[in-house]
Amino acid sequence: MFNFNNKIENISVDQIEQELQNGAILIDIRNEDAYRQGHIKGAINIPMKLLPFKIQELDKDKTILVVCYIGGSSVVACKALSKAGFKVKNVVGGMKAFRGNLTVGN
Known part of the structure; x- marks a missing residue:
């Protein structure tokens, strides 16, 4: 499904776990x-600067959740992914809003 109006759906950090259980991918x-x-446990690190080069590695059949520091850069990434045909959701507030346990390392 294409998002022709380029309007990005936003989700809260509290919705991430449910989205992941439903098969979404968190970048x-x-x-x-x-x-x-x-x-966040289960997140895949694709730095913004590498996104154009890694986009082909993502599954277009899955919903892509995008998280950044505070939620601004993720909107830009979501728009690029949406334009490329991905179903995307922006994590509002980014990592700053996340209050769960964090995974350290790779």
Whole structure:
């Protein structure tokens, strides 16, 4: 399904776990160091600068959740992914809003 109006659906950090249980993929677009210092369990690190080169590795049949530091860069990434034909959801507030346990390392 294409998102022709480029309007991005937003979700809260509290909805991430349910989305993942429903088969969504969570990508963390922060830089590698920030990701290693703490990320949401199950997140895949694809730094924003590498997204154009890694986009072909993502599954278009899955919903893609995008998280960044505070929710701004993820909107840009969501628009690019949506334009490329992906179903995407932006995580509002980013990692700053996340209050769960973080995974450290890769």
